[in-house]
Amino acid sequence: MSKSGCDPNDALACCSTPLVREPMTGARADAVAPLLRALGDPVRLRLMSMVVSHENAEACVCDLLPAFDLSQPTISHHLKVLHETGLLDREKRGVWVYYQARPEALAALAGLFASEDLGMVTGASA
Amino acid sequence: MSKSGCDPNDALACCSTPLVREPMTGARADAVAPLLRALGDPVRLRLMSMVVSHENAEACVCDLLPAFDLSQPTISHHLKVLHETGLLDREKRGVWVYYQARPEALAALAGLFASEDLGMVTGASA
DNA sequence: CATCAATACTGACAGGCATCGATGTCTTGG
DNA sequence: CCAAGACATCGATGCCTGTCAGTATTGATG
Numbered sequence: 001m002s003k004s005g006c007d008p009n010d011a012l013a014c015c016s017t018p019l020v021r022e023p024m025t026g027a028r029a030d031a032v033a034p035l036l037r038a039l040g041d042p043v044r045l046r047l048m049s050m051v052v053s054h055e056n057a058e059a060c061v062c063d064l065l066p067a068f069d070l071s072q073p074t075i076s077h078h079l080k081v082l083h084e085t086g087l088l089d090r091e092k093r094g095v096w097v098y099y100q101a102r103p104e105a106l107a108a109l110a111g112l113f114a115s116e117d118l119g120m121v122t123g124a125s126a
Numbered sequence: 127m128s129k130s131g132c133d134p135n136d137a138l139a140c141c142s143t144p145l146v147r148e149p150m151t152g153a154r155a156d157a158v159a160p161l162l163r164a165l166g167d168p169v170r171l172r173l174m175s176m177v178v179s180h181e182n183a184e185a186c187v188c189d190l191l192p193a194f195d196l197s198q199p200t201i202s203h204h205l206k207v208l209h210e211t212g213l214l215d216r217e218k219r220g221v222w223v224y225y226q227a228r229p230e231a232l233a234a235l236a237g238l239f240a241s242e243d244l245g246m247v248t249g250a251s252a
Numbered sequence: 253c254a255t256c257a258a259t260a261c262t263g264a265c266a267g268g269c270a271t272c273g274a275t276g277t278c279t280t281g282g
Numbered sequence: 283c284c285a286a287g288a289c290a291t292c293g294a295t296g297c298c299t300g301t302c303a304g305t306a307t308t309g310a311t312g
Binding site: 061076 | 291
């Protein structure tokens with residue numbers, strides 16, 4: 001079960017509304033912020049990038065560990081955070097645990113920062 | 127001056143490379159993560175959204191304060207964090223301080239999550 | 253100049269988080 | 283059945299951060 005009231009599915013479902021269209025409600029911000037906070041750590045951001053850009057868009061802990069000067073429990077902890085936030089999927093195959101990125105999560109974040117309106121915003125301020 | 131070694135300009139300059147293309151370097155992650163961390167707080171995410179979607183894409187503290195159950199110093203603190211991270215610009219006009227979103231910062235984040243490769247990633251895993 | 257309003261700054265405290273060492277669990281191989 | 287490797291979990295520790303109360307600063311007004 002999840003640790004708190006943050007439901008990843010809920011977060012993904014509501015991210016489709018760009019934050020430039022209208023003021024974000026408190027509930028929506030509470031749902032989206034954990035995604036950004038999870039990627040707000042340099043280690044987790046690198047882990048996410050490594051998994052996504054890895055072959056077949058998946059990687060096991062043994063692939064990721066050598067890139068850091070951190071202990072294995074620490075890496076495991078960060079992967080767990082990314083998993084609980086809904087950014088990574090876990091799949092155990094034999095002895096190894098493979099983490100896969102969830103494209104819909106990244107797509108949700110991309111939609112959040114949808115830049116279609118940004119040009120309009122810049123022009124409107126003049 | 128910035129509080130730490132995080133240079134907003136550096137962060138914005140390097141964000142243009144999507145994190146799905148190749149593994150992110152440690153230095154790059156250190157530069158980008160603060161942007162995501164800054165928006166990883168629900169209050170700051172709402173503040174950012176409110177400023178961007180506000181009339182003329184700017185808002186003063188007195189416009190933002192009533193939407194929260196927080197004290198004025200707390201709101202000011204969060205705005206300061208967003209400003210130091212390079213997400214908001216400050217402009218003092220008379221008694222009021224107007225905060226304006228920096229479109230290039232949001233564009234940088236949008237570029238980070240550029241979804242052009244996501245479809246390829248999903249397909250490639252099959 | 254005196255007063256008031258709006259905002260920023262400082263110090264302090266509580267809570268959360270990143271990290272580690274030690275240990276447990278599960279799978280594979282002999 | 284035992285040993286070894288891969289990964290997760292637990293408990294502890296130190297740092298970071300969100301929050302507030304109080305105070306200083308700045309500009310408008312009379």
